Amino acid sequence: MFNHDELHQVAHTAPIISHLQRLAPTAKIEVITSSELQTAAVKQHLAPDLPQPVFWSIKSDRLSKISEKALGNLLPLTRISGLMANTELFSCFDALVVPETTTTFLKTKCGMDKPKLIFFPHGAGDRSIGFSKDIRHFDYVLLPGEKTRKRMLDAGVIRSGNHRIVGYPKFEARSEQPQRRFFSNDKPVILYNPHFDPKLSSWFKYGEQILDHFASQSEFNLIFAPHVMLFRRKLLASIEHRMLKVRHNLSQRYLNADNIHIDTGSPRSVDMSYTRAADIYLGDVSSQIYEFIKNPRPAIFLNSHNAQWQTDPNYACWKFGPVLDDMSKFQETLHQSLPLKLHFRKIQAEAFHQSFSLDANKSSGERAAEAIADFVDIERLPRQNIECRTDAPAIGSMPQAVAI
Template sequence: MSSESSIDPRRIGFLFNHDELHQVAHIAPIISALQRQAPSARVEVITSSDRQAEAVRQFLDPALPTPAFWSIRPNRWSRLAENLLGKMVPLNRLSSLKRSSDLFRHFDALVVPETTTTFLKINRSSDRTRLIFFPHGAGDRSIGFSPEISLFDYVLLPGEKTRDRMLAAGVIRPDNHRIVGYPKFEAYANRPPVRLFDNDKPIVLYNPHFDPLLSSWFRFGEQILDYFAQQSDYNLIFAPHVMLFQRKLLASVEHRMLKFRQRIDPHYAALAHIHIDTGSSSSVDMTYTNAADIYLGDVSSQIYEFIQKPRPAIFFNSHEADWRGNPNYDHWNFGPVLDDIADLGPTLKAVSPLSDSYREAQTRAFAYSFDIDAQQLPSQRAALAIAEFLDLQQRGEPATI
């Protein structure tokens, strides 16, 4: 049991330090849950933009005291340098971390959804502050199991798949992690469907990643948009990973590759059967994965959110990957994998209804990737895990002096 009294409560910060909002829902639901689980702790929020702060507030329980909010905006010089470098290096995030190290030293722990925060460990900027990590997604790419994860003090995980791969990679230990489920599903549960088109034709979601090697956008993107522009059997949602259109020059640290991202011809957006969204909140809140009948993509972890309800999926192998048996491409077992744009039309016709073999593959993979507990929400499980790891006084327990 903690030796801290209510006079000097423990401080836990939820740190959101990214250009975009796609990471927020992965840990924001835990904030109010931890306030309930450990009411004597000071649960606080740290953001690097007003957009992040507003997004986080949407997940807070209004019946509870509003947490303190701290801002760690990057300075204008780091913004200028990052823009000059085509946003290839996350200088804004690193600048925010470095300039806020004095703030972080006052926290007992920081809960984060991304690995840039390990900068604090590498530079010994905050030795007393323990870092708790929840990955923002449950995909298969190798970067999700990178060596930086070993720098975290504790890791919360969505399911067995991520745990098994992290253990195999040696980036977590048997005693420094816990499976808690997927708070993002909780965050957007029971939302009414959004009607995007004025007809009942099948809806295809094209969701390319931003990685310059792995993404289908650079090789096939314009041809895919052309195909849908010239046909009348399907509606198309084009909603790529939010980072694809935030940068003109895309960099992959993992694959050491740079590519310029081509623009979208505006005539596509004028078509009634094509909906284009390159980065609104709808592209990260499961609006499109819930609305679509068919998924079309490459390596985005959003495929795992899509198969919450098994449906047809098609993947483009735009980089000649030897993917069979490779765990980084396990999701390519959920549907046909295409190497040629000419195969798109016939495959769309053949992929529905979903075959039994693909349905079984999706169902099996979903259960392996996400641990579902009907008795306890993921945010509650995560809050309990954090409270126990930090030895916080929990509700119903007597305070110790």
């Protein structure tokens, strides 16, 4: 199930679908989305030689959307309303596999024991929100690597026997795609990837200075591809840090610069196109840094909120490169970052190994499918279809049926 405003969570679990179909051909594997864009995005990850699974559409009511906006987006009311309106549909399933924690609302507020909830986090970053208490309500948790497992165990949100390390399915989603070029020259490419969190994001304090810097020079190319949520809303809210900030619009000057490529939320901003194309990463707390260091390269971090980060696990990635507390040494640091220093290369390589458990002989999608099959005990499911009536419309003309 995919129940979020945007597409950035899709690639984390969609690659599992076809593997689960192959592994369990007698089981019903179905997909729930909350927008047509999500449906299209999921279909891009499906194996063309397999039957397309049934797609169900859940949508929130208009009042929830208006209320969420009026409250400054502090609460995910649209996601919650989509859950509450479709409990009958969800009760038909043995399990829901999800990449976000709002789904635990089905247990904590709706009192549902069925379906079982299986969680795979959308990213392998360091922010404390990734280890929230909501995770303890999941029946089973799939993990990308040892780092996430240890922090979740330390936080008490998973326990022995209710989780398994399976790797990172998102990596296989782009493994066979050619690397795209975004500039017609061979100048170094910088990816500026600020987060949307109003406290942690460097955008609100340094964003325009950074764009000004690159717009007024010709040595570097810049890809400005922030977290997709930064430019989806004018008012940015953080539940974690109880903070609101207003985001200003981009100047036309930046949009017209030949050496600046701007993407505030297309599918390329979430499919690793930019982390693969860049020579240097510039950012703050986005988990995309971990996808970037799959191939170790220079990284620069902006401390815009005076974080005491050196021993804080929520900023572990800031050890991958220099950290700037202001912009006074930005140009000097940028020039000195290439080539990647040996000690940063070693730190990045070790962090990647701890963050992602990758198997050369078996894909992460396959491992995740096996973990789901083992947990749900698919082999003992009845082979016949069980009709399930619901008011939620299935996309297309596929019949209603129970699913894993």
